Amino acid sequence: MKLNSGHLTYCTNIHPGKNWTEDFEALKLNLPLIKQSVSPGKQMGLGLRLSNEASLALSQPAALTEFKQWLKDNETYVFTMNGFPYGEFHRTVVKADVHTPGWVTESRRDYTLRLFHILKELLPQGMDGGISTNPLGYRHWYTTEGSLKEATEKGTLHVVEVISELIRIYNETGKVLHLDIEPEPDGMMETGREFIDWFEGDLLSLGIPAISEVFNLSEADAEAQIRRHLMLCYDVCHFAIGYEPHAEIISELAAKNIKVGKIQISAALKADLNKPAAERGQIKKAFDQFNEPVYLHQVVARQQDGSLLRYLDLPEALEDFDNAYVQEWRAHYHVPISIQEIGLLSTTQQDIIEVLTIQKNNPFTNHMEVETYTWEVLPQQIKLPIAESISKELLWVSSKLA
Template sequence: MKVNTGHLTYCTNIHAGKNWDEDFNALKQNFPIVKQNVAPTAALGLGLRLSNTASLQLQNAAELELFKQWLQENDAYVFTMNGFPYGDFHHTIVKADVHAPDWTTDDRKDYTVRLFHILKSLVPEGMDGGISTSPLSYRHWFKAPEALKEATEKATLNIIEVIKVLASINNEQGLLLHLDIEPEPDGILETGREFIDWFEQYLLPIGIPEIKNLFNTTDQEAEAIIKQHLCLCYDVCHFAIGYEDHGAVLAELERKNIRVGKIQISAALKASLDGSGEEKQQIKQSFTTFNEPTYLHQVVALQNDGGVKRYQDLPEALDDFENEAAKEWRAHFHVPISVHDIGLLQSTQSDISKVLELQKARPFTNHLEVETYTWEVLPEHLKLPIAQSISNELNWVIDTLA
């Protein structure tokens, strides 16, 4: 829906579905309830998530036309998609395989191009469309620095091939589409700093000659094309986990004319560890209730000296809980954004408020997407019916923006 700084939606990766039929049925069941609760008299956006299997099905012209008719009948529209998870995302162990196949592969490139061809027929006239994606790969798959560098270069080349497709669509149809890289813990790009450094040290040096030769442009024009079609997906949960300074990151992006394609509005778990021994043990037990086997739940511990210590998953962090050097934990578990206190733990809701304040003061994107996908694996006391949960999330954002 149109809000004061852009368009607001929710990511449909909240719905379990292995194929387009299951995805579409989930939308038919839940979207009308959400719309009635959130935007009964206004059009409501959808942040569409399609697996590879679903994308193969929806590229069929007849299926796509049926979906477009349903969107029109339900006063809904699609302007952003989540192209990060390629395969099953619920009812299976995902963990690091959320990155597979990664950007070093043709499978990832071809899947993403297919999503853009679907999106270009869905985006309303006059709007831009974006797809968020993996931060190249999972860094722990590459043990040696040389292997990591090689993977980064190969991934960058595949991303440039997607930029070529998007630039061609823009030239032919006047439609602006952008690929939005989503840094996250243990991705090859996991921080704002790493994204910006990759952009300047890999993407531009490799991409400018490629774009220049294909479109017969100058270096400056080639750089502008890259910056138009390759953006940052600002997932607030991921940036909060790393204790990043939102204002500083966004200011540097603005100075360097690197665009933010989308804000993913999401919250992580956190807790202060400066209490008594008994209080700390209760906090440990609280974190233990979130130790589930489906997704990676990386932990970043803020140290007393101001540094950070990173854990690849919650079990490793729990094993090191007695480490007295840590004064705060933040865990990669997408908890409801409309909730601040979760027993003895808290959410990083205040980070969302800060980012939305920056967005209100100086809008840096027009795509806002709520992304809380962990409802099925949340502790029971946090669960609500899916449609009600989504409605609560969206209404909280609307109230915060207002």
């Protein structure tokens, strides 16, 4: 739905589906209920997530025509998509395979191009459209600095090929489409700082000469095209886990003319561990109820000297829970954003409020997307019916932006 500060939606990766048939059925079941709650009588935006298999099916003209008609009939429009998870995303072990295939592969490039051609057909005139994607790959696939550097270069070149196609689409249709890189813990880009360094280093150094040659542009014009079509996906959960200063990052991005394509509105778990031993033991039990086997739940701990200690997943962190030098935990687990306290644990809801306040007062993107994809693996005590849960979150965001 369109608010004063931009388009707001939710990401359909919360709905389990192995293929387009199942995805479409989930939308038919849930979206009318959600729309009636949050956007009655007005158009509602949709953040579409398609697996590779689903994207192949929806690329077929008959399927795409049927979906476009359904969107029209239900006063719904697609303006953003989630191209991060390539394969199945529910009811199977995902973990680090959420990054598979990485940007070093042609498969990731081709999947992303296919998503953009679908979005080109679905996007209403006069709107920009974005697709979020993984931060080139999973950092721990590469055991040496040399192999990581080589993978970064190869992945960046594939990203530049996608940018080239987005320039062609813009020249043909006038539609501005952008690829939104999403840093996350243990990704090849984990932080805002790493994204900015990659953008100003690898992307521009490799992209400017390539775009200049393909389109016969000056270096300045080639750079302008890159800045139009490559943006940051600002996942609040991911940035909060790393204790990143939101206002400083957003200000630096603006100063450097690096655009934010989308805010993904999401919350992490956190807890103050500077407690007596007995209370710490109860906090450990509280975290353990979120120790589920489907997704990666990286933990970033803040130590007494302010340094950060990173754990690959919640089980490894729980094994080191008695580390007395650790003062705070933040865990990658997308919990409902409208909740501030979950028993002895807290959420990073305040980070969301800070980012939304900046967006409200000085909008820095057109796209906002609630992304609480963990509904199926949430503890029962905080799990509402799925359509009610999504509606509650969208209404909570709308109230903060009002």
